[in-house]
Amino acid sequence: MVPNRKPTIAFPPNDFYRQDHKMYVATDCIVFGYDSNDLKLLLFQRKLSPFKGEWSLIGTFVHLDESIDVAAERVLEQTTGLTNIFMEQTLAYGHVKRDPGYRCISIAKYALIRLDEHDKKSVEQYGAKWFSLDDLPPMILDHQQMINDALDMLKEKAKKQPVGFELLPKKFTLPQLQRLYELIYQKEIDSRNFRKKVLSLNILIKLQEKDKSNSKKGAFLYKFNSRKYNQYFTNGFNFDT
Amino acid sequence: MVPNRKPTIAFPPNDFYRQDHKMYVATDCIVFGYDSNDLKLLLFQRKLSPFKGEWSLIGTFVHLDESIDVAAERVLEQTTGLTNIFMEQTLAYGHVKRDPGYRCISIAKYALIRLDEHDKKSVEQYGAKWFSLDDLPPMILDHQQMINDALDMLKEKAKKQPVGFELLPKKFTLPQLQRLYELIYQKEIDSRNFRKKVLSLNILIKLQEKDKSNSKKGAFLYKFNSRKYNQYFTNGFNFDT
DNA sequence: CCAAAAGTGTTACACGTACACCCATGA
DNA sequence: TCATGGGTGTACGTGTAACACTTTTGG
Structure with missing residues:
Protein backbone atom coordinates (compact mmCIF):
# COMPACT_ATOMS: atom_id res chain seq x y z
CA MET A 1 0.00 0.00 0.00
CA VAL A 2 1.11 3.53 -0.74
CA PRO A 3 -1.11 5.68 1.40
CA ASN A 4 1.04 8.74 0.99
CA ARG A 5 0.58 9.17 -2.68
CA LYS A 6 -1.74 12.04 -3.43
CA PRO A 7 -4.99 10.70 -4.80
CA THR A 8 -6.40 12.06 -8.02
CA ILE A 9 -9.89 11.37 -9.12
CA ALA A 10 -10.56 9.21 -12.13
CA PHE A 11 -14.30 9.19 -12.22
CA PRO A 12 -15.98 10.80 -13.99
CA PRO A 13 -13.13 10.45 -16.43
CA ASN A 14 -12.28 12.79 -19.25
CA ASP A 15 -12.27 9.90 -21.62
CA PHE A 16 -16.01 9.36 -21.77
CA TYR A 17 -17.18 8.22 -25.15
CA ARG A 18 -13.70 7.89 -26.51
CA GLN A 19 -14.11 5.59 -29.45
CA ASP A 20 -10.73 4.00 -28.93
CA HIS A 21 -11.81 2.48 -25.64
CA LYS A 22 -14.38 0.31 -27.32
CA MET A 23 -13.65 -3.36 -27.61
CA TYR A 24 -15.23 -6.67 -28.44
CA VAL A 25 -17.24 -8.42 -25.82
CA ALA A 26 -17.75 -12.13 -26.24
CA THR A 27 -19.53 -14.73 -24.21
CA ASP A 28 -18.38 -18.34 -23.99
CA CYS A 29 -20.56 -21.15 -22.72
CA ILE A 30 -19.30 -24.08 -20.72
CA VAL A 31 -22.05 -26.55 -21.58
CA PHE A 32 -22.28 -29.43 -19.13
CA GLY A 33 -24.39 -32.41 -20.11
CA TYR A 34 -25.20 -35.57 -18.19
CA ASP A 35 -26.25 -38.81 -19.82
CA SER A 36 -26.79 -40.79 -16.61
CA ASN A 37 -23.32 -42.11 -16.87
CA ASP A 38 -20.85 -39.39 -17.66
CA LEU A 39 -20.58 -35.69 -17.14
CA LYS A 40 -19.77 -34.24 -20.53
CA LEU A 41 -18.76 -30.95 -22.02
CA LEU A 42 -19.78 -29.60 -25.42
CA LEU A 43 -16.91 -28.35 -27.54
CA PHE A 44 -16.81 -27.01 -31.04
CA GLN A 45 -14.23 -27.56 -33.73
CA ARG A 46 -13.69 -24.28 -35.49
CA LYS A 47 -14.26 -24.34 -39.21
CA LEU A 48 -12.77 -20.94 -40.00
CA SER A 49 -9.80 -18.86 -39.06
CA PRO A 50 -8.68 -17.83 -36.60
CA PHE A 51 -7.87 -21.13 -34.88
CA LYS A 52 -9.36 -23.20 -37.69
CA GLY A 53 -9.61 -26.87 -36.72
CA GLU A 54 -8.96 -26.28 -33.05
CA TRP A 55 -11.37 -27.02 -30.25
CA SER A 56 -13.16 -24.23 -28.52
CA LEU A 57 -16.04 -23.51 -26.23
CA ILE A 58 -19.22 -22.33 -27.84
CA GLY A 59 -19.12 -18.59 -27.99
CA THR A 60 -20.11 -15.48 -29.83
CA PHE A 61 -19.67 -11.77 -29.80
CA VAL A 62 -22.25 -9.86 -27.85
CA HIS A 63 -24.12 -7.60 -30.27
CA LEU A 64 -24.78 -3.99 -29.48
CA ASP A 65 -28.51 -4.56 -29.23
CA GLU A 66 -28.53 -7.66 -27.05
CA SER A 67 -27.64 -8.29 -23.46
CA ILE A 68 -24.91 -10.74 -22.53
CA ASP A 69 -27.51 -13.24 -21.40
CA VAL A 70 -29.36 -13.08 -24.70
CA ALA A 71 -26.15 -13.53 -26.65
CA ALA A 72 -25.36 -16.66 -24.66
CA GLU A 73 -28.85 -18.03 -25.20
CA ARG A 74 -28.57 -17.27 -28.89
CA VAL A 75 -25.32 -19.12 -29.41
CA LEU A 76 -26.53 -22.05 -27.36
CA GLU A 77 -29.70 -22.34 -29.40
CA GLN A 78 -27.79 -22.02 -32.64
CA THR A 79 -25.49 -24.84 -31.65
CA THR A 80 -27.86 -27.19 -29.90
CA GLY A 81 -31.37 -26.14 -30.85
CA LEU A 82 -32.19 -25.89 -27.17
CA THR A 83 -33.85 -22.97 -25.46
CA ASN A 84 -34.78 -22.31 -21.84
CA ILE A 85 -31.55 -23.80 -20.64
CA PHE A 86 -30.32 -23.10 -17.14
CA MET A 87 -27.27 -20.87 -17.32
CA GLU A 88 -25.22 -19.13 -14.74
CA GLN A 89 -22.52 -16.55 -15.13
CA THR A 90 -19.06 -17.38 -13.93
CA LEU A 91 -16.25 -14.92 -14.59
CA ALA A 92 -15.13 -12.30 -17.03
CA TYR A 93 -11.76 -12.87 -18.70
CA GLY A 94 -10.09 -9.66 -19.65
CA HIS A 95 -6.35 -9.91 -20.07
CA VAL A 96 -5.05 -7.70 -22.83
CA LYS A 97 -3.42 -10.53 -24.71
CA ARG A 98 -5.90 -13.29 -24.05
CA ASP A 99 -6.92 -13.15 -27.69
CA PRO A 100 -3.94 -12.41 -29.89
CA GLY A 101 -6.00 -11.05 -32.78
CA TYR A 102 -7.89 -8.18 -31.23
CA ARG A 103 -8.84 -6.83 -27.84
CA CYS A 104 -11.70 -8.91 -26.63
CA ILE A 105 -12.99 -9.70 -23.21
CA SER A 106 -15.20 -12.66 -22.61
CA ILE A 107 -17.92 -13.32 -20.08
CA ALA A 108 -18.11 -17.03 -19.37
CA LYS A 109 -21.32 -18.80 -18.43
CA TYR A 110 -22.03 -22.40 -17.74
CA ALA A 111 -25.11 -24.24 -18.91
CA LEU A 112 -26.63 -27.48 -17.62
CA ILE A 113 -28.26 -29.81 -20.12
CA ARG A 114 -29.96 -33.14 -19.90
CA LEU A 115 -28.55 -35.33 -22.62
CA ASP A 116 -30.63 -37.70 -24.62
CA GLU A 117 -29.78 -39.45 -27.82
CA HIS A 118 -31.46 -36.82 -29.96
CA ASP A 119 -29.42 -34.04 -28.47
CA LYS A 120 -26.19 -35.93 -28.78
CA LYS A 121 -26.63 -36.59 -32.47
CA SER A 122 -28.10 -33.30 -33.59
CA VAL A 123 -25.26 -31.46 -31.96
CA GLU A 124 -22.56 -33.61 -33.45
CA GLN A 125 -23.85 -33.07 -36.99
CA TYR A 126 -22.59 -29.52 -36.82
CA GLY A 127 -19.04 -30.06 -35.70
CA ALA A 128 -19.69 -29.84 -32.01
CA LYS A 129 -18.86 -32.81 -29.87
CA TRP A 130 -19.47 -34.02 -26.34
CA PHE A 131 -16.31 -34.84 -24.41
CA SER A 132 -15.99 -36.55 -21.09
CA LEU A 133 -14.73 -34.12 -18.52
CA ASP A 134 -11.63 -36.16 -17.90
CA ASP A 135 -10.76 -36.53 -21.55
CA LEU A 136 -10.74 -33.05 -23.00
CA PRO A 137 -8.68 -32.05 -26.04
CA PRO A 138 -6.41 -29.00 -26.04
CA MET A 139 -8.43 -25.85 -26.52
CA ILE A 140 -7.85 -22.36 -27.82
CA LEU A 141 -7.12 -19.30 -25.72
CA ASP A 142 -8.03 -19.54 -22.06
CA HIS A 143 -10.88 -21.95 -22.54
CA GLN A 144 -9.38 -24.67 -20.36
CA GLN A 145 -9.13 -22.15 -17.57
CA MET A 146 -12.75 -21.16 -18.08
CA ILE A 147 -13.75 -24.80 -17.74
CA ASN A 148 -11.77 -25.25 -14.56
CA ASP A 149 -13.35 -22.17 -13.05
CA ALA A 150 -16.83 -23.19 -14.13
CA LEU A 151 -16.44 -26.64 -12.64
CA ASP A 152 -15.33 -25.09 -9.36
CA MET A 153 -18.41 -22.93 -9.34
CA LEU A 154 -20.66 -25.84 -10.24
CA LYS A 155 -19.23 -27.72 -7.27
CA GLU A 156 -20.00 -24.83 -5.00
CA LYS A 157 -23.47 -24.52 -6.41
CA ALA A 158 -24.20 -28.21 -5.91
CA LYS A 159 -23.40 -27.82 -2.23
CA LYS A 160 -25.95 -25.09 -1.80
CA GLN A 161 -28.71 -25.86 -4.27
CA PRO A 162 -30.18 -28.89 -5.97
CA VAL A 163 -28.88 -29.30 -9.51
CA MET B 1 -36.73 -26.47 -24.72
CA VAL B 2 -37.23 -26.74 -28.44
CA PRO B 3 -35.27 -29.80 -29.39
CA ASN B 4 -36.91 -30.07 -32.77
CA ARG B 5 -35.69 -26.83 -34.17
CA LYS B 6 -32.90 -27.42 -36.62
CA PRO B 7 -29.66 -26.14 -35.18
CA THR B 8 -27.53 -23.73 -37.13
CA ILE B 9 -24.00 -22.99 -36.19
CA ALA B 10 -23.06 -19.59 -34.90
CA PHE B 11 -19.42 -20.04 -34.21
CA PRO B 12 -17.23 -19.14 -35.92
CA PRO B 13 -19.57 -16.31 -36.79
CA ASN B 14 -19.55 -14.28 -39.94
CA ASP B 15 -19.43 -11.16 -37.89
CA PHE B 16 -15.83 -11.38 -36.80
CA TYR B 17 -14.20 -8.00 -36.47
CA ARG B 18 -17.36 -6.11 -37.23
CA GLN B 19 -16.69 -2.69 -35.86
CA ASP B 20 -20.30 -2.20 -34.82
CA HIS B 21 -20.07 -4.93 -32.25
CA LYS B 22 -17.55 -3.04 -30.23
CA MET B 23 -18.72 -1.49 -27.00
CA TYR B 24 -17.47 0.13 -23.85
CA VAL B 25 -16.27 -2.05 -21.04
CA ALA B 26 -16.21 -0.56 -17.59
CA THR B 27 -15.23 -1.88 -14.23
CA ASP B 28 -16.88 -0.79 -10.99
CA CYS B 29 -15.40 -1.39 -7.56
CA ILE B 30 -17.41 -2.17 -4.49
CA VAL B 31 -14.95 -0.95 -1.89
CA PHE B 32 -15.58 -2.37 1.57
CA GLY B 33 -13.80 -0.79 4.49
CA TYR B 34 -13.82 -1.72 8.17
CA ASP B 35 -12.97 0.70 10.93
CA SER B 36 -13.33 -1.78 13.81
CA ASN B 37 -16.85 -0.65 14.31
CA ASP B 38 -18.71 -0.44 11.05
CA LEU B 39 -18.53 -2.05 7.67
CA LYS B 40 -18.47 0.78 5.19
CA LEU B 41 -18.67 1.30 1.49
CA LEU B 42 -16.86 3.92 -0.55
CA LEU B 43 -19.07 5.93 -2.91
CA PHE B 44 -18.33 8.79 -5.19
CA GLN B 45 -20.42 11.84 -5.94
CA ARG B 46 -20.17 12.54 -9.64
CA LYS B 47 -18.91 15.97 -10.55
CA LEU B 48 -19.71 15.83 -14.25
CA SER B 49 -22.50 14.70 -16.53
CA PRO B 50 -23.90 12.23 -16.98
CA PHE B 51 -25.46 11.77 -13.53
CA LYS B 52 -23.79 14.86 -12.11
CA GLY B 53 -24.28 15.08 -8.36
CA GLU B 54 -25.49 11.53 -7.96
CA TRP B 55 -23.77 8.81 -5.99
CA SER B 56 -21.96 6.04 -7.76
CA LEU B 57 -19.48 3.28 -7.23
CA ILE B 58 -15.92 3.98 -8.19
CA GLY B 59 -15.45 2.94 -11.78
CA THR B 60 -13.71 3.57 -15.03
CA PHE B 61 -13.62 2.41 -18.59
CA VAL B 62 -11.21 -0.38 -19.32
CA HIS B 63 -8.64 0.91 -21.77
CA LEU B 64 -7.63 -1.06 -24.81
CA ASP B 65 -4.15 -1.64 -23.51
CA GLU B 66 -4.97 -2.69 -19.97
CA SER B 67 -6.59 -5.75 -18.50
CA ILE B 68 -9.76 -5.47 -16.44
CA ASP B 69 -7.80 -6.09 -13.28
CA VAL B 70 -5.37 -3.31 -14.03
CA ALA B 71 -8.17 -0.87 -14.77
CA ALA B 72 -9.75 -1.63 -11.42
CA GLU B 73 -6.45 -1.19 -9.62
CA ARG B 74 -5.92 2.07 -11.45
CA VAL B 75 -9.24 3.61 -10.48
CA LEU B 76 -8.87 2.43 -6.90
CA GLU B 77 -5.45 4.00 -6.63
CA GLN B 78 -6.65 7.21 -8.23
CA THR B 79 -9.46 7.48 -5.73
CA THR B 80 -7.82 6.26 -2.55
CA GLY B 81 -4.12 6.35 -3.15
CA LEU B 82 -3.94 2.71 -2.15
CA THR B 83 -2.23 -0.04 -4.08
CA ASN B 84 -1.93 -3.77 -3.48
CA ILE B 85 -5.50 -4.00 -2.34
CA PHE B 86 -7.24 -7.33 -2.23
CA MET B 87 -9.86 -7.44 -4.98
CA GLU B 88 -12.11 -10.15 -6.25
CA GLN B 89 -14.28 -10.23 -9.32
CA THR B 90 -17.98 -10.63 -8.86
CA LEU B 91 -20.26 -10.40 -11.90
CA ALA B 92 -20.51 -8.77 -15.28
CA TYR B 93 -23.55 -6.59 -15.86
CA GLY B 94 -24.57 -6.47 -19.46
CA HIS B 95 -28.16 -5.49 -20.05
CA VAL B 96 -28.60 -3.40 -23.16
CA LYS B 97 -30.24 -0.51 -21.37
CA ARG B 98 -28.34 -0.61 -18.12
CA ASP B 99 -26.64 2.62 -19.12
CA PRO B 100 -29.01 4.87 -21.04
CA GLY B 101 -26.27 6.86 -22.76
CA TYR B 102 -24.32 4.23 -24.66
CA ARG B 103 -23.84 0.51 -24.74
CA CYS B 104 -21.57 -0.36 -21.87
CA ILE B 105 -21.07 -3.51 -19.89
CA SER B 106 -19.44 -3.44 -16.52
CA ILE B 107 -17.37 -5.97 -14.65
CA ALA B 108 -17.83 -5.50 -10.93
CA LYS B 109 -15.14 -6.25 -8.38
CA TYR B 110 -15.09 -5.86 -4.66
CA ALA B 111 -12.14 -4.60 -2.69
CA LEU B 112 -11.36 -4.99 1.01
CA ILE B 113 -9.65 -2.14 2.81
CA ARG B 114 -8.53 -1.50 6.33
CA LEU B 115 -9.71 1.94 7.31
CA ASP B 116 -7.65 4.27 9.35
CA GLU B 117 -8.08 7.94 9.90
CA HIS B 118 -5.70 8.89 7.14
CA ASP B 119 -7.56 6.90 4.56
CA LYS B 120 -10.90 8.22 5.63
CA LYS B 121 -9.89 11.81 5.27
CA SER B 122 -7.79 11.65 2.16
CA VAL B 123 -10.59 9.93 0.34
CA GLU B 124 -13.25 12.37 1.41
CA GLN B 125 -11.27 15.33 0.13
CA TYR B 126 -12.00 14.25 -3.39
CA GLY B 127 -15.72 13.83 -3.27
CA ALA B 128 -15.75 10.21 -2.27
CA LYS B 129 -17.37 9.26 0.99
CA TRP B 130 -17.62 6.25 3.25
CA PHE B 131 -21.17 5.12 3.98
CA SER B 132 -22.36 2.58 6.48
CA LEU B 133 -23.70 -0.44 4.69
CA ASP B 134 -27.13 0.03 6.19
CA ASP B 135 -27.35 3.70 5.31
CA LEU B 136 -26.59 4.00 1.62
CA PRO B 137 -27.87 6.79 -0.58
CA PRO B 138 -29.65 6.12 -3.88
CA MET B 139 -27.15 5.30 -6.59
CA ILE B 140 -26.97 5.51 -10.35
CA LEU B 141 -27.65 2.66 -12.74
CA ASP B 142 -27.50 -0.82 -11.29
CA HIS B 143 -24.96 0.03 -8.61
CA GLN B 144 -27.20 -0.96 -5.71
CA GLN B 145 -27.62 -4.35 -7.32
CA MET B 146 -23.86 -4.68 -7.71
CA ILE B 147 -23.47 -3.98 -4.00
CA ASN B 148 -26.06 -6.57 -3.04
CA ASP B 149 -24.38 -9.18 -5.20
CA ALA B 150 -20.93 -8.30 -3.89
CA LEU B 151 -22.08 -8.57 -0.30
CA ASP B 152 -23.55 -11.99 -1.00
CA MET B 153 -20.24 -13.09 -2.44
CA LEU B 154 -18.30 -11.64 0.47
CA LYS B 155 -20.51 -13.66 2.83
CA GLU B 156 -19.77 -16.80 0.90
CA LYS B 157 -16.10 -16.02 0.88
CA ALA B 158 -16.02 -15.44 4.61
CA LYS B 159 -17.42 -18.92 5.16
CA LYS B 160 -14.63 -20.52 3.21
CA GLN B 161 -11.60 -18.33 3.75
CA PRO B 162 -10.29 -15.97 6.39
CA VAL B 163 -10.96 -12.33 5.52
C1' DC C 1 -19.17 1.18 43.69
C1' DC C 2 -21.09 0.59 39.49
C1' DA C 3 -21.53 0.40 34.58
C1' DA C 4 -19.69 -1.72 30.58
C1' DA C 5 -17.23 -4.73 28.01
C1' DA C 6 -14.05 -8.98 28.25
C1' DG C 7 -13.60 -13.42 29.11
C1' DT C 8 -14.80 -18.28 30.26
C1' DG C 9 -17.28 -24.12 30.21
C1' DT C 10 -20.73 -27.44 29.89
C1' DT C 11 -24.31 -29.94 28.01
C1' DA C 12 -27.54 -31.65 24.48
C1' DC C 13 -28.37 -32.56 20.00
C1' DA C 14 -27.74 -32.99 15.08
C1' DC C 15 -25.07 -34.44 11.68
C1' DG C 16 -21.44 -36.68 9.18
C1' DT C 17 -18.96 -40.81 8.57
C1' DA C 18 -17.55 -45.35 8.60
C1' DC C 19 -18.81 -49.75 7.75
C1' DA C 20 -21.07 -55.05 5.64
C1' DC C 21 -24.60 -57.75 4.34
C1' DC C 22 -28.95 -59.34 2.00
C1' DC C 23 -32.05 -58.89 -2.08
C1' DA C 24 -33.81 -59.43 -6.69
C1' DT C 25 -33.15 -60.82 -11.16
C1' DG C 26 -31.64 -62.10 -15.96
C1' DA C 27 -28.57 -64.71 -18.18
C1' DT D 1 -26.67 -70.64 -9.71
C1' DC D 2 -24.20 -66.88 -9.92
C1' DA D 3 -22.77 -62.34 -11.06
C1' DT D 4 -24.33 -57.74 -10.81
C1' DG D 5 -26.05 -53.77 -9.10
C1' DG D 6 -29.88 -52.16 -5.66
C1' DG D 7 -31.09 -51.47 -1.26
C1' DT D 8 -30.79 -51.15 3.92
C1' DG D 9 -29.17 -49.82 9.65
C1' DT D 10 -26.14 -48.87 13.38
C1' DA D 11 -22.67 -46.92 16.21
C1' DC D 12 -19.38 -43.47 17.02
C1' DG D 13 -17.28 -39.08 17.03
C1' DT D 14 -17.27 -34.39 15.72
C1' DG D 15 -19.10 -30.03 15.59
C1' DT D 16 -22.76 -26.75 16.48
C1' DA D 17 -25.89 -24.27 19.39
C1' DA D 18 -27.78 -22.81 23.51
C1' DC D 19 -26.97 -20.91 27.67
C1' DA D 20 -25.10 -17.23 32.44
C1' DC D 21 -21.92 -15.77 35.37
C1' DT D 22 -17.32 -13.72 36.87
C1' DT D 23 -13.57 -10.40 36.01
C1' DT D 24 -11.55 -5.99 35.36
C1' DT D 25 -11.23 -1.21 35.81
C1' DG D 26 -12.07 3.80 34.78
C1' DG D 27 -15.03 7.13 36.12
Missing part, protein backbone atom coordinates in the same frame (compact mmCIF):
# COMPACT_ATOMS: atom_id res chain seq x y z
CA GLY A 164 -30.78 -32.37 -10.63
CA PHE A 165 -33.65 -30.85 -12.57
CA GLU A 166 -31.40 -29.37 -15.16
CA LEU A 167 -29.26 -32.42 -15.75
CA LEU A 168 -31.45 -35.43 -15.09
CA PRO A 169 -34.42 -36.79 -17.01
CA LYS A 170 -37.85 -36.35 -15.46
CA LYS A 171 -37.68 -39.82 -13.95
CA PHE A 172 -34.39 -41.02 -12.62
CA THR A 173 -32.95 -43.50 -10.17
CA LEU A 174 -31.02 -42.85 -7.00
CA PRO A 175 -27.88 -44.44 -8.42
CA GLN A 176 -28.11 -42.01 -11.34
CA LEU A 177 -28.45 -39.07 -8.99
CA GLN A 178 -25.58 -40.31 -6.89
CA ARG A 179 -23.38 -40.76 -9.92
CA LEU A 180 -24.12 -37.20 -10.98
CA TYR A 181 -22.94 -35.90 -7.63
CA GLU A 182 -19.88 -38.10 -7.73
CA LEU A 183 -19.00 -36.66 -11.11
CA ILE A 184 -19.50 -33.09 -10.00
CA TYR A 185 -17.61 -33.50 -6.75
CA GLN A 186 -15.13 -35.79 -8.44
CA LYS A 187 -15.05 -38.19 -5.55
CA GLU A 188 -16.84 -41.33 -4.45
CA ILE A 189 -19.81 -41.08 -2.14
CA ASP A 190 -21.04 -43.80 0.23
CA SER A 191 -24.40 -44.87 -1.12
CA ARG A 192 -26.00 -45.45 2.29
CA ASN A 193 -25.10 -41.99 3.48
CA PHE A 194 -26.08 -40.42 0.19
CA ARG A 195 -29.52 -42.02 0.20
CA LYS A 196 -30.10 -41.13 3.81
CA LYS A 197 -29.27 -37.52 3.21
CA VAL A 198 -31.05 -36.98 -0.06
CA LEU A 199 -34.20 -38.76 1.13
CA SER A 200 -34.28 -36.73 4.32
CA LEU A 201 -34.64 -33.58 2.23
CA ASN A 202 -38.14 -34.69 1.15
CA ILE A 203 -37.27 -33.55 -2.30
CA LEU A 204 -37.91 -36.86 -4.06
CA ILE A 205 -41.09 -38.73 -4.86
CA LYS A 206 -40.69 -42.47 -5.27
CA LEU A 207 -42.53 -43.99 -8.21
CA GLN A 208 -43.70 -47.56 -8.54
CA GLU A 209 -41.76 -48.15 -11.76
CA LYS A 210 -38.26 -49.50 -11.96
CA ASP A 211 -35.50 -48.81 -14.42
CA LYS A 212 -33.84 -52.06 -15.40
CA SER A 213 -31.43 -50.70 -17.94
CA ASN A 214 -28.53 -50.88 -15.52
CA SER A 215 -29.19 -53.95 -13.47
CA LYS A 216 -31.23 -57.08 -13.37
CA LYS A 217 -32.88 -56.17 -10.13
CA GLY A 218 -33.77 -52.72 -11.39
CA ALA A 219 -33.71 -49.45 -9.50
CA PHE A 220 -36.79 -47.54 -8.47
CA LEU A 221 -37.49 -44.38 -10.38
CA TYR A 222 -38.02 -41.08 -8.61
CA LYS A 223 -39.15 -37.66 -9.65
CA PHE A 224 -38.54 -34.34 -8.00
CA ASN A 225 -41.10 -32.75 -5.74
CA SER A 226 -41.01 -29.47 -7.60
CA ARG A 227 -42.41 -27.40 -4.76
CA LYS A 228 -39.66 -28.58 -2.41
CA TYR A 229 -37.11 -28.39 -5.17
CA ASN A 230 -37.89 -24.76 -5.92
CA GLN A 231 -37.91 -23.95 -2.25
CA TYR A 232 -34.41 -25.36 -1.83
CA PHE A 233 -33.33 -23.75 -5.06
CA THR A 234 -34.39 -20.35 -3.76
CA ASN A 235 -33.37 -20.66 -0.13
CA GLY A 236 -30.47 -23.03 -0.49
CA PHE A 237 -29.53 -26.08 1.54
CA ASN A 238 -26.39 -27.72 2.71
CA PHE A 239 -25.28 -30.74 0.76
CA ASP A 240 -21.69 -31.05 1.72
CA THR A 241 -21.43 -34.85 1.47
CA GLY B 164 -9.36 -10.57 8.43
CA PHE B 165 -5.99 -9.60 6.99
CA GLU B 166 -7.51 -7.34 4.43
CA LEU B 167 -9.92 -5.54 6.71
CA LEU B 168 -8.34 -5.50 10.15
CA PRO B 169 -5.31 -3.65 11.44
CA LYS B 170 -2.20 -5.71 12.15
CA LYS B 171 -3.14 -5.97 15.81
CA PHE B 172 -6.76 -6.43 16.66
CA THR B 173 -8.96 -7.77 19.42
CA LEU B 174 -11.32 -10.71 19.37
CA PRO B 175 -14.35 -8.46 19.83
CA GLN B 176 -13.24 -6.51 16.75
CA LEU B 177 -12.90 -9.69 14.74
CA GLN B 178 -16.26 -10.90 15.94
CA ARG B 179 -17.91 -7.62 15.06
CA LEU B 180 -16.48 -7.85 11.56
CA TYR B 181 -18.05 -11.25 11.08
CA GLU B 182 -21.33 -10.05 12.52
CA LEU B 183 -21.35 -7.20 10.03
CA ILE B 184 -20.54 -9.43 7.09
CA TYR B 185 -23.04 -12.12 8.04
CA GLN B 186 -25.49 -9.49 9.25
CA LYS B 187 -26.42 -11.45 12.31
CA GLU B 188 -25.35 -11.75 15.91
CA ILE B 189 -22.86 -14.40 16.92
CA ASP B 190 -22.49 -15.93 20.37
CA SER B 191 -19.14 -14.75 21.65
CA ARG B 192 -18.30 -17.99 23.49
CA ASN B 193 -18.87 -20.09 20.40
CA PHE B 194 -17.09 -17.60 18.20
CA ARG B 195 -13.98 -17.54 20.36
CA LYS B 196 -13.93 -21.28 20.70
CA LYS B 197 -14.12 -21.76 16.98
CA VAL B 198 -11.71 -19.09 15.87
CA LEU B 199 -9.12 -20.04 18.48
CA SER B 200 -9.33 -23.70 17.50
CA LEU B 201 -8.13 -22.76 14.02
CA ASN B 202 -4.70 -21.84 15.45
CA ILE B 203 -4.72 -18.84 13.21
CA LEU B 204 -4.26 -16.24 15.95
CA ILE B 205 -1.31 -15.30 18.08
CA LYS B 206 -2.16 -13.68 21.39
CA LEU B 207 -0.08 -10.66 22.34
CA GLN B 208 0.59 -9.34 25.80
CA GLU B 209 -0.82 -5.89 25.03
CA LYS B 210 -4.37 -4.84 25.58
CA ASP B 211 -6.49 -2.39 23.68
CA LYS B 212 -8.42 -0.23 26.10
CA SER B 213 -10.11 2.01 23.59
CA ASN B 214 -13.40 0.18 23.90
CA SER B 215 -13.60 -0.85 27.51
CA LYS B 216 -12.11 -0.23 30.87
CA LYS B 217 -10.98 -3.77 31.26
CA GLY B 218 -9.32 -3.80 27.88
CA ALA B 219 -9.21 -6.61 25.34
CA PHE B 220 -6.12 -8.57 24.47
CA LEU B 221 -4.63 -7.87 21.08
CA TYR B 222 -3.97 -10.64 18.61
CA LYS B 223 -2.19 -10.90 15.31
CA PHE B 224 -2.59 -13.42 12.56
CA ASN B 225 -0.28 -16.36 12.22
CA SER B 226 0.43 -15.65 8.60
CA ARG B 227 1.56 -19.16 7.73
CA LYS B 228 -1.69 -20.65 8.99
CA TYR B 229 -3.64 -17.77 7.51
CA ASN B 230 -2.23 -18.32 4.04
CA GLN B 231 -2.76 -22.02 4.36
CA TYR B 232 -6.44 -21.53 5.11
CA PHE B 233 -6.65 -18.86 2.44
CA THR B 234 -5.37 -21.30 -0.14
CA ASN B 235 -7.07 -24.48 1.01
CA GLY B 236 -10.19 -23.02 2.56
CA PHE B 237 -11.91 -23.82 5.81
CA ASN B 238 -15.42 -23.99 7.09
CA PHE B 239 -16.59 -21.06 9.13
CA ASP B 240 -20.31 -21.39 8.98
CA THR B 241 -21.08 -19.87 12.39
